[in-house]
Amino acid sequence: MSSYARQERAVRRLARELAQQQKEKAKLDEQARARLEVQSYENRIDQLISLHREAGPSWDWGRVACSLPPLPPQKRGRNEFKVRQAYAIRSKEEQAGFEADLEVALAADNEAYRISLHAHGLRMAEWEKQIALAGRICRRDISGYQEAIEQLSPLAELAEIGSDIAFAIQSPYLLKCVLSTNGQSVVPSETKSLTSTGKLSEKATPRSRFHEIYQDYVCGSVLRVMREIFALLPVEHVLVTAVAPVFDSGTGVTSEQPVLSVIASRQDLSPVDWDHVDPSDAVDRLIHRGDFKASRKSGAFVPIEPLRAESVAPAPGQHGSLAPLLARAVVLQTDLQSEISALPSP
Numbered sequence: 001m002s003s004y005a006r007q008e009r010a011v012r013r014l015a016r017e018l019a020q021q022q023k024e025k026a027k028l029d030e031q032a033r034a035r036l037e038v039q040s041y042e043n044r045i046d047q048l049i050s051l052h053r054e055a056g057p058s059w060d061w062g063r064v065a066c067s068l069p070p071l072p073p074q075k076r077g078r079n080e081f082k083v084r085q086a087y088a089i090r091s092k093e094e095q096a097g098f099e100a101d102l103e104v105a106l107a108a109d110n111e112a113y114r115i116s117l118h119a120h121g122l123r124m125a126e127w128e129k130q131i132a133l134a135g136r137i138c139r140r141d142i143s144g145y146q147e148a149i150e151q152l153s154p155l156a157e158l159a160e161i162g163s164d165i166a167f168a169i170q171s172p173y174l175l176k177c178v179l180s181t182n183g184q185s186v187v188p189s190e191t192k193s194l195t196s197t198g199k200l201s202e203k204a205t206p207r208s209r210f211h212e213i214y215q216d217y218v219c220g221s222v223l224r225v226m227r228e229i230f231a232l233l234p235v236e237h238v239l240v241t242a243v244a245p246v247f248d249s250g251t252g253v254t255s256e257q258p259v260l261s262v263i264a265s266r267q268d269l270s271p272v273d274w275d276h277v278d279p280s281d282a283v284d285r286l287i288h289r290g291d292f293k294a295s296r297k298s299g300a301f302v303p304i305e306p307l308r309a310e311s312v313a314p315a316p317g318q319h320g321s322l323a324p325l326l327a328r329a330v331v332l333q334t335d336l337q338s339e340i341s342a343l344p345s346p
Helices: 001-050 062-066 078-088 098-138 143-153 156-160 208-234 280-284 292-298 323-344
Strands: 164-171 174-180 190-194 202-203 237-248 253-265 287-289
Touching: 001 190, 001 202, 001 208, 078 098, 098 143, 098 174, 143 164, 143 208, 156 164, 156 208, 174 208, 208 237, 208 253, 208 280
Parallel strands: 174 237
Antiparallel strands: 164 174, 190 202, 237 253, 253 287
């Protein structure tokens, strides 16, 4: 075999090897993309069903109202000290630049002190603002409640996933909230997983699983709102009504309708293990209005008449054992009256 033929054969072999390497690389890239797709999908589902697990820090407004002001800065001559130290070990012949260097050092120290004073002024202004707000909240000033909600944004994460939240402070002891969810569009319609060969598999999410995720998302959002408000404000009860797009088969129109209304006291939520509780089960144990059974059958929440706070929330300071039973009785009575009125006339 000639040297030319051997060379040609080696070139073809190298080309085949390179083509095989490119094929393997494309396969690896495809598997990496598949893993990323599945990880993103699983992260999205986890985010939707775990909203209730986290909450912001609890605010002790009494402690804030008694907090001390930030300490003023001290003027420090660090640059001056360095210059004086440097020239102290020099001979008399090397002292010529001392005055000029000292002037520069003093100017640098003065500038650093000016910047520190400015930062301290900003901290003082923020401290005075917080002190004033804490005092208003401790006096149960409703406008202070509203300002705390607007400034501290305790529900930013819910807004990021598409929920719109409107607050109404009924009294210093009761806060009402309307939570507009994205409806079923918030839940991925396809389940993504990896095959045994590392390829991406996409299948329509089973209806039962889809609604389970959607129900946990809505219930978890309601619970998250309650936890955030109890952590931020000294209210005794929180009433949250979740609103979602509901399709009316009779008119063919989709409109925003109340689908779940829940009221709870601080005591109701205090014993809950948030890392392990199921959000739908947690809501089911609270005073609520929302037909889970009908929802599971239809695959979507059904419209409800929201709870009225004045009917189910005990008066301030009323924590007797009969209060929750009476509140539940009012809810059941109202629901029963609604069902009776919906029956056809004899």
